[in-house]
Amino acid sequence: MPTKQLWIAFGAMLLMPGAISLAQALPPVPMVVLEEIDCPFTPPLGETPTCLMAELPMDHGLVQADGSLPADAAMIGVHLTILDNLSSSPDPDPFVYLSGGPGQAGSEAIAGFGGAVELRRNRGMILVDQRGTGLSEPALDCPEIAPSELDQNRFNDPSTEEAEFDADQADRRRFTACHDHWVEAGVDLSLFDTRAAALDLRAIRQALGLRHWNVQGTSYGGRLALDLLRVDPAGVRAMVLNSPLTLGSQATAEAVAERPRLFKQLFADCAADANCTERYGDLEQKFKAVAAHFQEEPVLLQFQDPQSGETVREAVSWPDVIEALSGHLAFSETATHLPRYIAELHDMVQGRLSLDDQEVLAIFSAALNDVVAGLKLGQHLSVKCREDFPVDDPAALESVVEANPLYYPAGDGFQSYRLTCPIWDVGQAPESFEVPVATDHPVLIMSGDADGLVPHAVAQRLAEQFSNSQFVAFRGMGHDVHLNLLCGRSVVANFLDAPNEPIDRSCVDDVGRRFE
Incomplete structure (x- = not known):
């Protein structure tokens, strides 16, 4: 297939060394079939996304040591929407978006991320429809x-x-x-949880031949991102947690x-x-x-x-x-x-x-x-x-x-x-x-102090959990500060450019609650 600027070498199975003890308990990485398909939606004007369907096992526990599966293993499809970067620069570490809900699909966010020029000026994007959602198969509606x-x-x-x-x-x-x-x-409904989705992402990254990627999890996507950091730490360059759920129960x-x-x-x-x-x-x-x-x-x-x-x-x-x-x-x-x-x-x-x-x-x-x-x-x-x-x-x-x-x-x-x-x-x-996940990866946590879905204090404590994190609070803002604030998107872009350096957060002081 033509790669345009998709920085994808299909079939290059780069097996990354695991750095955490949990790796011993994880199933092997399955062999993944990636098929380019016609995008089943009308993209925004001027956008030419590439759509892929990744074939994965429904049950990662069936994967054998060589990545193969029993002949009768049930399979699922995970849909990926890939957006080019907007320049001719190399693209070694794309931005991966994990949506919330749970039950929402990344492909539904194309209108918002299609215009995210501050993020796309030097890297492409992958919008993931997590297993069971959106354009993935089956979609559990x-x-x-x-x-x-x-x-x-x-x-x-x-x-x-x-x-x-x-x-x-x-x-x-x-x-x-x-x-x-x-x-x-x-369908085994118990296999459509966060851990299964994290193992899907680990397999997809390796099938795409990507050394690493930048991961943003919004709301429930934050929980998925945290578990991905646990199952595939070597594949994460930097992580953004936007109004994130944690790995703990939300019903507290x-x-x-x-x-x-x-x-x-x-x-x-x-x-x-x-x-x-x-x-x-x-x-x-x-x-x-x-x-x-x-x-x-x-x-x-x-x-x-x-x-x-x-x-x-x-x-x-x-x-x-x-x-x-x-x-x-x-x-x-x-x-x-x-x-x-x-x-x-x-x-x-x-x-x-x-x-x-x-x-x-x-x-x-x-x-x-x-x-x-x-x-x-x-x-x-x-x-x-x-x-x-x-x-x-x-x-x-x-x-x-x-x-x-x-x-x-x-x-x-x-x-x-x-x-x-x-x-x-x-x-x-x-x-x-x-x-809790222990990591020295660079992590950015963003939260509005008027978030009615994920307590602001929970996001603050999450930031304190990591040795290499930066926390940005937005006064008077509710859920999903990245989507709703240009300042939030700019902070993310600044962080990804230099994730181990202090973020330029000069715009944050100008953010505050407003009334009509």
């Missing part, structure tokens, strides 16, 4: 279920007939149907305690901002007044249902309100609207404002909708149920919920996983999976 149903915002959920409708029982039937479909198709009391902290931070930031205070007044007082009204009795709202287009009337209670507001608070862009939403709700319950259809939907639709639109629910559950649930310390989690009834009127938000994980039946990752 569940057509019966919308991914947004996993949150606690019922306004995301498909409409149902209310007459004697048992939601839990209906959910069990739908999740069971999806589980059974994949099992009957010969510390994570639940973030919601009240972030709301209080929002109120303080608005109070300190002259424009926010002038427009919206005492935001915390209005928030509490809204809560008191909705806690006393539900409010009947009329709006146009986005799915059916019909006018509907819904009784909205405080759990609906707090879940909707919390979803917006997690992300920098949607959080800018929160003071207005709270003020409008306050004026509505005071009888001074009637919300139109568009504004009702803006407030109560989930900010996560666009984020999870392409998420493959089967792969998501295979990871979450194997690595995050059941929770490690349910008593501690319950204690936080009981101490914050205003912010958790309907529980801790993990109810959907308690329902679905027994159905998904993928077992639990070994205890050794959560053991």
Whole structure:
């Protein structure tokens, strides 16, 4: 195939020496077939990506010492989208993007990374659709279920007939149907976890003939990047962890305690901002007044249902309100609207404002909708149920919920996983999976201190774990600072140019929370 500037020597199996004791316990590297395919999407104007499908074993445990597999071994495909660098410079160490979710696909990020000229000026990119996601085969979707149903915002959920409708029982039937479909198709769902995806990456790097690459993991991709650093340390030149999950469970009391902290931070930031205070007044007082009204009795709202287009009337209670507001608070862009939403709700319950259809939907639709639109629910559950649930310390989690009834009127938000994980039946990752990674590789960790999905303090502690790390905090920013901030992308580019040198972070001081 023409290589253009793809710096790929296909078939050059460079076996790198392992430097960690875990290498003794890892399976051999399989022989990988790489096939160039037509990219099954329309790329951005001016972009000419190369798409590859890497054939890999479903079960790396079946790989024999010479890299071969039993004749009847089940195989999967992992899709790679390769973007050229934008200059004629050599490209010895490409940038590899690992997306979040879990269940999101790297190929869906091509629009964002296609324009990332600060990263592509001297290196190409590989966008990975982790096993079970996106354009990989099989892609573990569940057509019966919308991914947004996993949150606690019922306004995301498909409409149902209310007459004697048992939601839990209906959910069990739908999740069971999806589980059974994949099992009957010969898929071992327990093999679509983080460790399997990390072993895929190790094999793909060697099949591409790459001495090393630079790895960025965003959100859940951070967990995958950390495990890759454990299974293939010699293949990593430098690592960026962007709003990252760690190897430990995400379902913790510390994570639940973030919601009240972030709301209080929002109120303080608005109070300190002259424009926010002038427009919206005492935001915390209005928030509490809204809560008191909705806690006393539900409010009947009329709006146009986005799915059916019909006018509907819904009784909205405080759990609906707090879940909707919390979803917006997690992300920098949607959080800018929160003071207005709270003020409008306050004026509505005071009888001074009637919300139109568009504004009702803006407030109560989930900010996560666009984020999870392409998420493959089967792969998501295979990871979450194997690595995050059941929770490690349910008593501690319950204690936080009981101490914050205003912010958790309907529980801790993990109810959907308690329902679905027994159905998904993928077992639990070994205890050794959560053991922190020790490395002297250069690592950049970036986090917003208003991140509602991954606690800022967790990212800070992760940075302290490494001997050669740099931590960059973004004041007032929510989840995924790389995607949302030019400064974040510039910091990453500066780091990759000289990963062992102090980063030029001069732009960081100009970043702060803003309000519309």
